[in-house]
Amino acid sequence: MSAYDDNDPTALNRLEDLLDAYCDARLMPRGAILSRIRATVLAEAAASAVSAAAATRLQALAGSAPMIPRWTISSPFARRALAIGFAASLTLGTSLAVLAAPPGSPFYNARVSLETFVLPSGVDDRVAAHERLLVERLGEAQAAAARSDPAALAAALAAYRAEVEAATADVGNDAALLAHLEEELAKHTVVLTALEAQLPNDAAIDKAIDASSKAIVKLQARGENARPTHPPQGGGPGNGPSGSGHGQDGGE
Amino acid sequence: MDEETVDRLVIEAKGGNTAAFAGIFDEYAAPIYRFIASRVKSPSDAEDLTQLVFVKALEALPRYEARGIPFGGWLFRLARNAIIDQVRTRRDHLPLVTAMTRETEEASPEAAAALRDDLDRVADALANLTDDQREVIELRFFAGLSVDEAAAAMGRQAGTIRGLQFRAIASLRRSLGIESGASATAPASSQTVTVEVRM
Numbered sequence: 001m002s003a004y005d006d007n008d009p010t011a012l013n014r015l016e017d018l019l020d021a022y023c024d025a026r027l028m029p030r031g032a033i034l035s036r037i038r039a040t041v042l043a044e045a046a047a048s049a050v051s052a053a054a055a056t057r058l059q060a061l062a063g064s065a066p067m068i069p070r071w072t073i074s075s076p077f078a079r080r081a082l083a084i085g086f087a088a089s090l091t092l093g094t095s096l097a098v099l100a101a102p103p104g105s106p107f108y109n110a111r112v113s114l115e116t117f118v119l120p121s122g123v124d125d126r127v128a129a130h131e132r133l134l135v136e137r138l139g140e141a142q143a144a145a146a147r148s149d150p151a152a153l154a155a156a157l158a159a160y161r162a163e164v165e166a167a168t169a170d171v172g173n174d175a176a177l178l179a180h181l182e183e184e185l186a187k188h189t190v191v192l193t194a195l196e197a198q199l200p201n202d203a204a205i206d207k208a209i210d211a212s213s214k215a216i217v218k219l220q221a222r223g224e225n226a227r228p229t230h231p232p233q234g235g236g237p238g239n240g241p242s243g244s245g246h247g248q249d250g251g252e
Numbered sequence: 253m254d255e256e257t258v259d260r261l262v263i264e265a266k267g268g269n270t271a272a273f274a275g276i277f278d279e280y281a282a283p284i285y286r287f288i289a290s291r292v293k294s295p296s297d298a299e300d301l302t303q304l305v306f307v308k309a310l311e312a313l314p315r316y317e318a319r320g321i322p323f324g325g326w327l328f329r330l331a332r333n334a335i336i337d338q339v340r341t342r343r344d345h346l347p348l349v350t351a352m353t354r355e356t357e358e359a360s361p362e363a364a365a366a367l368r369d370d371l372d373r374v375a376d377a378l379a380n381l382t383d384d385q386r387e388v389i390e391l392r393f394f395a396g397l398s399v400d401e402a403a404a405a406m407g408r409q410a411g412t413i414r415g416l417q418f419r420a421i422a423s424l425r426r427s428l429g430i431e432s433g434a435s436a437t438a439p440a441s442s443q444t445v446t447v448e449v450r451m
Contacts (some may be wrong), residue, residue: 008432015421015430019393022374025367027289027394033299034281041306042274048310049268 103140103159104152112159116166123170127177130167131184137163138188141208145195150202157204160188161211168215175226182219185212253279258323266313273313277306280324283395284331290390291335301338305331324397325404332387332405377427385420388413 101107119129137160144152164185171177189212196205258279264272284305289298308330316326378386384406391402392413399417403410425431 011425011430011432012421015425015428016393018370018374018428018430019389019424021367022371022378023286023290023394025371026375027286029282029285029289029298029302030295033295034285034302037281037285037299037303037306038274038277040303041277041310042270044307045265045270045273045310049270052268 102152103144103155104149108155108159112162116163119170123172123174124177127167127171127181130163130170131181134160134163134167134184134188138191141195141205142191145199150204153199153202154204157208160208164211164215168218171219171222173222173226175223178219178223178226182216182223185216185219188212189216255322259318262313262316262318262323266316273310276309276323280327281306283397284327287328287331287390287395288335290394292338297338301331301334305334308334321404322398322401324401328391328395328397328401328405329407373428374424377424380427381420381423385416385423388416389420389424392417 101111115133119126137156140156141153141160144150144156167181171181189209192205192209192212196202196209199205253275258276261272261275261279265276281302285298285302288301288305289295292298292301305327309327312330316323378389381389387406388402391397391405392399397405399410399413403413406413408416
């Protein structure tokens, strides 16, 4: 047997003891070294886990979001055409919205102003247009009352009153026109009175009746001094009844 | 901790489970520290490098795939590379002989002196080994790795590790004068800790 028999368990144990002692004395971590390292490393691990979870969630959100197609228009001409088309569409859309605006909508006043702005310039046609608009406003008021929409009712009747004033101002001194408008307003008063019976506490209806009544008085007063410029053709301006009524009678 | 448990912890840690990573740390921190401490100059270096190894492990864990390589071997390879990088950077690596001295404080002055002599002789004997032989001793005895893990850490075959270990032990016995039939009396340390060596 050699002095250093490789399979001698006693010698191997002696060596192992020496290595253990060396390891223990000079290599083992002392005190709180491992605790310090552990705290730092696990804090890093926790931060990493949070970041990974956040990234996963973001990825999931990105995956579930609808794909937005990205396209570009390289031609300047096409870009200009698209811009013009877009502007035209916007204008058309807005115009349609204004023209169809019901009372109470944000565009209603714009619509009323627009309708007033485009009235014909000739007196007969202008008064006829006023009368048509008055009927329209009254119809809107009736519809609003029917659906119990006080805001729309107030808006329609405010527009009606404005239209009464405009019509009274535009009618001039033609006896036939004055008589016809007076007759129309009298009919409106009947309708408004019926509305008031339905909605007795509605101030907008009272104001409309008041405006219409005062206009009738004005028209009657003006009719007394009216001059029969021309006989109404086919029942006065527009399609209304004969204008040979009160004004002319009053003037005689 | 058996390999199956380690593998389960690794899978859970890869999925972001911090507690699983804590389990891995608790299993390997002390062996990693001992391995690093055997190769660097000071305890503070060993502490810094141990921390660095686990942070690197945390970063690299998502890319870890077993493929026959034990996790311990993979982790010690990280430690080995960290040590090599540190030595390259600082160029102040001292041989194991002067690495650290921390003899027991409970022994009598005579016993402490005897222990210091024993440990110095061990340090000298280790210093006489080749680099590969010394690394095998560090991995197998100080870190407690199995042959396969040591082979994975060093990037060698298991047979090569066994051969290096055989020659290292023979060299150490000669340097320390441990002949056949030598007394198995433990050295004078009162705090000897037996490091489990997985054969």
